[in-house]
Amino acid sequence: MYRYLTALIFILPCGSAFAQYPQVAIPGSEVRKINSAIVKQDYELHILLPGNYAGNTKKYPVVYLMDSQWDFPLVKSLYGQQYYDGFIPELIIVGITWGGVRPDPDSLRARDYTPTSDGRIQQAGGADKFLSFMKEELFPFVENNYRALDTGRILMGCSLGGLFTLYTLFTQPALFDGYIAASPALGWDNQVMQKFEKEFSGAKLKSRARVYMTVGDVERSRPVYQKFAAKMTGRNYPATIHSKVLENTGHSGTKGETYSRGLQFIFRRPDLTPAPAVLSRYAGKYLTGQGDTIEFKDESGRLVMYASPGEKYILSAASDTAFYSRSEFLNISVRMDGSKVDGCWLHSYGSSRFLRKID
Secondary structure, three states: OHHHHHHHHHHHHHHHHHHOOOOOOOOOEEEEEEEEOOOOEEEEEEEEOOOOHHHOOOOEOEEEEOOHHHHHHHHHHHHHHHHHOOOOOOOEEEEEEEOOOOOOHHHHHHHHOOOOOOOOOOOOOOHHHHHHHHHHHHHHHHHHHOOEOOOOOEEEEEOHHHHHHHHHHHHOOOOOOEEEEEOOOOOHHHHOHHHHHHHHOOOOOOOOEEEEEEEEOOOOOHHHHHHHHHHHHHOOOOEEEEEEEEOOOOOOOHHHHHHHHHHHHHOOOOOEOOOHHHHHHHOEEEEOOOOOEEEEEEEOOEEEEEEEOOEEEEEEEOOOOEEEEOOOOOEEEEEEEOOEEEEEEEEEOOEEEEEEEOO
């Protein structure tokens, strides 16, 4: 008893002191509320805008995240890492969770994310209504209030959120261009997703979706997942699938790597090999507006930028006139004056500057 009281004495002051301080906010984010007449439900949207959003007028791709009440802080951090390292572009992230008085996410996600009723959860089977909410109410709200592209949307979620992600791919494939599913609950309702996958296998779409999906290697659902993923990757239907079993990972632990690698996969750019004459044309010295000299060289079939003799950037080619760094956010766009190279635009971390070719 004495040890219990001693522990309680140490715990209580910490709790009281904690209550005196403000909660930590997520910089750059905001909360919006929307009521769905379709679902008859209040939702909260957790929205993260690019750092330079206010400084330009361009539109951005949007990632729609399920279960934002748990995963928004995680995805905000992963986005910062992947953007800073140059793997993904600037994005708008829209996390979706439930509003109203004391919402119960466990119950509400079982309603909104499941395509059928399995007989155990009374309110299950509302995925079609939730999809209608997204299409008819959520997308217009986001695209009317923010500079959001109405193409190139990305959907991602885990467990039941991953189940919903794949269900959306199979039944409404035109809504999104990219799908990221961490440990999808494929056992739902006696593996009913097999039916929807089979129907999707005969679909014909104008463009191929990209799908990144995973399972943890210690999950009991791993055999079901692997059988289902093998069927998906073995079909010739309109999607590029990447499936991965994550080492030493359980069910909830799949989120971090799946969302991080999934965003890389969705936004992966071409890595082309330009003709030697193209690289030779771009090689030379360029002058910045501040009077600094930057040099481009052709080294073993790669365009390499030297900001200084010791500062070297090996560039990949997305096209004959667009290059990028794989080590950080750095994009190069060549500008031609007829058949002559006039210079190039250098885009880095929300800023742009023109380099004029002088040699």
